[in-house]
Amino acid sequence: MVLRLSVPAGEGFRPVAVDLAVKVAVYVGCPPSDAPKVAALLESLAWTVAPNGNASADITFEFHQIGDELRIDAQCAGRSSEARHPLPAAR
Numbered sequence: 341m342v343l344r345l346s347v348p349a350g351e352g353f354r355p356v357a358v359d360l361a362v363k364v365a366v367y368v369g370c371p372p373s374d375a376p377k378v379a380a381l382l383e384s385l386a387w388t389v390a391p392n393g394n395a396s397a398d399i400t401f402e403f404h405q406i407g408d409e410l411r412i413d414a415q416c417a418g419r420s421s422e423a424r425h426p427l428p429a430a431r
Contacts, residue, residue, distance in 0.1 A: 342402060342403065342404055343364055343403045344400060344402050345360060345361060345364070345400070345401045346398045346399065346400045346401075347398060347399055348397075348398055348399075349386075349390035349396075349399045349417070354386050357382070357386065357399065357401065358379050358383060358386070361378070361382045361412070362375045362379050364403050365378040365403070365412075368403070368410055368427065369405075369410075369427040369428055370410060370427060370428075371428060374425070378410075378425055381412060381423040381425060382401070382414075384421075385412060385414035385421050385423055386414065388414065388419070389415060389419040389420060389421050390416040390417065390419070399414060399416040400414070400416070401414050402415075405427070408426060408427045408428075409426055410424065410425045410426075410427055411424050412425070
């Protein structure tokens with residue numbers, strides 16, 4: 341499974357992106373109790389790839405369900421970062 345989500349990098353859209361991304365994570369199997377952890381991962385990725393909130397650029401998040409793991413890739417204006425979160429079967 342691969343799902344791609346792009347949002348403007350401006351700070352006003354980051355909460356929307358994080359909310360949608362957490363919903364995607366829950367959809368692919370993360371328990372709702374993991375939502376704060378996934379949200380923190382996404383916030384960290386957003387700040388890594390768009391530290392200045394460049395309003396003219398987009399942040400693209402890609403969600404990859406690979407076995408018992410959710411890999412989240414983030415890209416913006418030539419920067420990229422990745423985070424991984426275990427899904428329940430991996431615990």
